[in-house]
Amino acid sequence: MSKQFTLEEVAKHNKPGDLWVVVDAKVYNLSKFSSMHPGGLAVLLDEEVAGQDATEAFYGLHRSEVLERPQYQRLQIGVIQGESSVIIPPTPGRISDVPYAEPSWLVKGFHSPYFSENHRKFQTAMRIFIDSEIYPEAQIKEEDGTRVSQELVDKMTALNIHAMRMGPGKHLKGLTLMGGLVKPEEFDYFHELILTQEIARCGARGFGDGLLSGKVIGLPPVLNFGSEELKARVVPEILQGKKFISLAISEAHAGSDVMGLQTTAVKSEDGKEWIINGAKKWITNGTFSDYFTVGCKTEDGFTVILVERGPGVETKPIKTSYSSAAGTAYVMFDNARAPVGNTLGEEGGGIFVMLSNFNHERWVMCCSSARSQRGIVEECLKWTAQRKAFGKPLNSLAIIRARLAAMISRAESSQNWLENITYQMCNMSYKQQAGKLAGQIAFLKSYCTSSAQETATDAVQIFGGRGITRTGMGRFIEHYHRTIAFDALLGGAEDVLRDLGVRQALRGMPKDSRL
Numbered sequence: 001m002s003k004q005f006t007l008e009e010v011a012k013h014n015k016p017g018d019l020w021v022v023v024d025a026k027v028y029n030l031s032k033f034s035s036m037h038p039g040g041l042a043v044l045l046d047e048e049v050a051g052q053d054a055t056e057a058f059y060g061l062h063r064s065e066v067l068e069r070p071q072y073q074r075l076q077i078g079v080i081q082g083e084s085s086v087i088i089p090p091t092p093g094r095i096s097d098v099p100y101a102e103p104s105w106l107v108k109g110f111h112s113p114y115f116s117e118n119h120r121k122f123q124t125a126m127r128i129f130i131d132s133e134i135y136p137e138a139q140i141k142e143e144d145g146t147r148v149s150q151e152l153v154d155k156m157t158a159l160n161i162h163a164m165r166m167g168p169g170k171h172l173k174g175l176t177l178m179g180g181l182v183k184p185e186e187f188d189y190f191h192e193l194i195l196t197q198e199i200a201r202c203g204a205r206g207f208g209d210g211l212l213s214g215k216v217i218g219l220p221p222v223l224n225f226g227s228e229e230l231k232a233r234v235v236p237e238i239l240q241g242k243k244f245i246s247l248a249i250s251e252a253h254a255g256s257d258v259m260g261l262q263t264t265a266v267k268s269e270d271g272k273e274w275i276i277n278g279a280k281k282w283i284t285n286g287t288f289s290d291y292f293t294v295g296c297k298t299e300d301g302f303t304v305i306l307v308e309r310g311p312g313v314e315t316k317p318i319k320t321s322y323s324s325a326a327g328t329a330y331v332m333f334d335n336a337r338a339p340v341g342n343t344l345g346e347e348g349g350g351i352f353v354m355l356s357n358f359n360h361e362r363w364v365m366c367c368s369s370a371r372s373q374r375g376i377v378e379e380c381l382k383w384t385a386q387r388k389a390f391g392k393p394l395n396s397l398a399i400i401r402a403r404l405a406a407m408i409s410r411a412e413s414s415q416n417w418l419e420n421i422t423y424q425m426c427n428m429s430y431k432q433q434a435g436k437l438a439g440q441i442a443f444l445k446s447y448c449t450s451s452a453q454e455t456a457t458d459a460v461q462i463f464g465g466r467g468i469t470r471t472g473m474g475r476f477i478e479h480y481h482r483t484i485a486f487d488a489l490l491g492g493a494e495d496v497l498r499d500l501g502v503r504q505a506l507r508g509m510p511k512d513s514r515l
């Protein structure tokens, strides 16, 4: 049992070399630490801090995770008699009580037509796994820039998370999902939405992409358009996290304009192999991928080919503004060879392969984007409640509340639109989705990413200098603001998507409609 002190006893320890403080009913001896305190000694000697209950001052300047670090936990020497702590430390799986910090289907007393009991159980298990296994590694790797550990990849394999991230489908057949919690035939797009949104809560954008998002976008063309022989050869190893795959489309010359790509594939003289030449740029997971789903110019137009790393395939890291944990790369093909059997879809039919892939890819991005925005809303609601300015909490200022209102509305509308589209996906074939939902998903993605950028700007205003500081109170805001542009570019730039949505709508205009 912790040693008990009265506030009077603590008050006696209020000078250099003999300095105690109380934070949330816990007594800390800062005598030795005070000279090493990153915030300086002087603040600790202030008469309202030294020997006093400094809870409010502490939470105005530190994230609660500071006191969870072992080196600081050791400074606690006891508790205040008759008082108990009120600040709840994060426990794996916990649902936040902060308003709007969770999508409404997870909020007590709210209802949803979309989420079943099984989805709820799945969410609970997934959050516990992610909080305890993925979140801690995400924080470290985002900073040190190294790729996801094989140990974590293997833990995800044990629950078949890699397979579930590919969405519902035949590839799940016979697998035990989440320890048997959901049957493969029952796994639907709402399970996938939950999985993607729970991962997004880690708040580590580069690591998040490094967590095999290359596979999420690079494997579907193999699953949907590869031959049975090809699938049997490559898919199991990828879903078991033994081999890695990237989607390699964009180039220095062309991104959204896939027909402008310059990488070429020509057949060998015996007609058995493709010979590929060209360079791909900004390829997520490229530094460590074993396979590349490559968009190539061929005699008949545009063809997608699965190329294995080997002679003639080189990768080089690209330094971007997020963590190199993402493995973003140049991928160079210099007379690289792939069997003709590795062609995905028809020769010359690559655009159809890509277009049908884009819908799912963009929808996954919407899931992440909507959830990350919500995480920022939670940070801002907490900060504006605990931070004092002009003697009052920040949230007592009307201008701050106006920003919060805009942020909450964006997060809510993104999520609600997303849930509606997800419901349509659950009730349409893959082909119907391609036809009916391309415009909807394009609009949603551009809405999510543009509103995310507005939210990032609002959050920096709310956090002030801390919103541009990589450590401390505003660390998630700084990270979000620095990396948010990625979402607006990957999977189709915002402007291109908006235009796509409108063009789709115009195609569907009835010929006989008049005002």
Ligand code: HEM
Pocket (backbone or CB within 6 Å): 021, 023, 028, 030, 037, 038, 039, 040, 043, 044, 049, 054, 057, 058, 061, 062, 063, 066, 067, 072, 471, 472, 473
């Ligand atoms: C209970 C023990 C305390 C520990 C373990 C501690 C630890 C830390 C750490 C690790 C930082 C760096 C912030 C970061 O980047 O995360 C920091 C900053 C700071 N601390 Fe403390 N601190 C303690 C108590 C206090 C108290 C009671 C005050 C009183 C006002 C205080 C005032 C500050 C200030 C002003 C900063 C600089 C914040 C900034 O630049 O944003 N600290 N402290």
